[in-house]
Amino acid sequence: MTLFKVLSYGKGFKGQAIWASVCSIVNKLFDIAPEILIGIAIDVVINQEDSFVANLGVVDPKEQLYLLGFLTFLIWAGESIFQYLYMKNWRELAQKIQHRFRVDCYGHIQQMDMRFFEDQSTGRLTSILNDDVNQLERFLNIGANDILQVVTSVVAVGAVFFLISTKLALLAFSPIPVIILGAFYFQRKAEPRYAEVREKAGQIASAINTNIAGVATIKSFTKERHEKKRISAISDEYVMANESAIKISSAFTPVIRMAILTGFLATFIVGGLDTLNGDLAVGAYGVLVFLTQRLLWPFRDLANTMDLYERGMASARRILGLLDEPIHIKDHAQAENIDLSGNIEMEDVTFKYESQTSAALKQINLTIKAGETHAFVGQTGSGKSTVIKLLMRYYHAQQGQVKMDGVLIENINIVSLRSQIGLVSQATFLFNASIFDNIQYGNEQATEAEVLKAAKLAEAHEFIVKLDQGYQTTVGESGVKLSGGQIQRIALARALLKNPPILILDEATSAVDNETEAAIQRSLKKIADGRTIILIAHRLSTVVHADQIHVLExxxxxxxxxxxTLLKNQGRYHQLWSIQTGGV
Incomplete structure (x- = not known):
């Protein structure tokens, strides 16, 4: 059951959960007590020296009332204290469980295979980490206490009823089965509707995230009005899904009210008749009438509690579903930490993406010796980037072997492997932080001098110091404040700061100007000694100095x-070179 899985996340906070539950129960007991004291007060006024309190040793009616007043004060004070305690502890507990869910979900997402992200939208994942976790927190904050206090009311008030009058107890409790059955009925009706609400919330988040990221494209095509209408349509779907769920939860309240009225009237009339007939004391009748309200009226809020519950469980199912997503690319028990020198081998490697019908790589054999520079060229979709994805262990080949320094890549610890590979891709991502922080991201222990050295090697230092705030300049989200060439040079500096034995440039110069391309080529000459470099490029001018160039098709x-050699062979590479240089 989803609720039990959620509660299992609170095992580490078991002590606080028990204490919060105790506070809720004690608070509800204090909340019920004044009604009992009112009935006892009525008994004092009517029976005076023969009252229930007199039998306890306090004979004088005035002293009895003073005693009841003092007890009332203590009870109200106790109720207030325990209300503060249960609210504080439930809210703290909800925050802690919320924090654990969010961190665990984020950590799990970080470990997911690249294939997982091919079928996921950023907005959906963001919606789960934010909206769904927050929705679950709201239920834990309010709903858990409400349910506990309703149960306490039923048990405590029921005990008093059965002590005073079994007949009236059965009459007062008669609506409860109807209320519970109704709750289960409405829950089953509401469950798929709230699941749809959470999905629609994810769609809204995805659409908004995408549009904000692509605002430049939207403006360039003057599609602002179109996108506003599209977001409005998605939002309308969310509203309609919510309305459908609200109709179900709203219908529950009138049903509960009528059931409550039935139980109250039964106690009110039958108890009154018994009192008139002398079968029930006036004070006892007063206690039961007031306690009937305490027993049944909390069920009025059950609709709101069920609404919170269903929303919370719909969110929990999405959260738990994400946590249950399997991780395929992971270390096995014998995975090793290895200091790589840069030797790479691929033996009869074949790989196919799940979404494609044909293989992306077919029977690939490749040997790269440490310190060599190899380049992969070819048309889009030829398999160049797939080679890199296998070397980074984003995917595993279905056939063949990939080795680093003679060790199967599957036997190398993932962190050890990737920490020794510097990757600069075409779609470079910079964090919304300073240039210094973005470069230091490659090695958080690096000194300022090492950061500057990496920037100089990447030929980024010169333009950085000309900025108003130099290395402390904030780049904006995804580096929006910088040019494409500046972003690529910062990315290269970040990769160099790792001082990796293997450096990969995946289309790193495809969208930069000639000056930046020349700067990157100069940088490569400076850093190539003793380092394995892999280049993927459409621009053949970037790869002319490579030791080996591999043409994929x-x-x-x-x-x-x-x-x-390739130019002399007059093959496919010669054709591509002629096209790019204007020879054909």
Whole structure:
């Protein structure tokens, strides 16, 4: 059951959960007590020296009333104290469980395979981490206490009823089965509707995130009005899904009220008749009438509690569903931490994406010796980036072997592997922080001098110091305040700060100006000594100095060799070179 899985997340806070529950129960007991004292006060006024209190040893009626007044004060004070305690503890507990869910979900997402993100929208994941976790927190904050106090009311008031009059107890309790059955009925009706509400919330978050990220494209195509209408339509769907759920939860309240009225009238009339007939004391009748309200009226709020519950459980199912997503690319028990020198081997490697019908790579054989520079060229979709994804262990090949320094890549600890590979991709991501922080992200222990050295190697230092705040300049979200060339050079500096034995540039110069391309090429010459460099490029001018250039087509190597050798062969590389240089 979803609720039990949620509660199991609070095991680490078991002591606080028990204390919060005790405070809720004691608070409700104090809340019920004044009604009993009112009935006893009525008994004092009517029976005086023969009252229930007189039998306890306080004979004088005035002293009895003073005693009841003092007890009332203590009870109200106790109720207030325990209300503060249960509110404080339930809210703290809700925050802690919320925090654990959010951190665990985020940590799980971080470990997910790249294939998982191919089918996920950022907005949906953000919605789960924010909206769904917050919705669950609201239930834990309010709903758990409400349910506990309703149960306490039923048990405590029921005990008093059965002590005074079994007949009236049965009459007063008669609506409760109807209320409980109704609650289960409405829960089943509401469950799929609230699941749809959470899905629609995720769609809204996804659409808004996408549009904010693509605001420049929207403006360039003057699609502001169109996108506003699209967001409005998605929001309307969310509203309609909510309305459908609200109709169910709202219908529950009138049903409960009528059931409550039935129980109250039964106690009110039958108890009154018994009192008139002398079968029930006036004070006892007063206690039962007031306690009937305490027993049944809390059920009025059951609709709101059920609403919170269903919303919370719908969110919990999405959260738990995310946590249950399997991780396929992970370390096994014998995975090793290895200091790589940069030797890479691929033996008969074949790989196919699940979403594609044909293989992205077919029977690939490749040997890269430490310190060499190899380049992969070819048309879009030829398999160049797939080679990198296998080397980074984002995916596993279905056939063949990938080795680093003679060790199967599956036997190398993932953190050890990736920490020794510097990757600069075409879609470079910069955090909304300073340039210094973005470069230091490559090695958080690096000194200021090391950060500056990496920036100089990447030929980024010169433009950075010309900025108003230099290295402390905030780059904006995704580096929006910088040019494409500046972003790429910062990304290169970040990768160099790792001082990796293997450096990969995946289309890093495809969208930069000639000056930036030349700067990156100069940087590569400075850092190439003793380092394995892998280049993926459409611009062949970027790869002319590579030791080996591999031309891919339809997932296969069709020719390999140096720039000069491939030109002499008059093959596919020669054709691409001629097209780019204007020879054809």
């Amino acid at each position: 339809n997932g296969e190597f069709i020719e390999s060799g140096s720039h000069e």
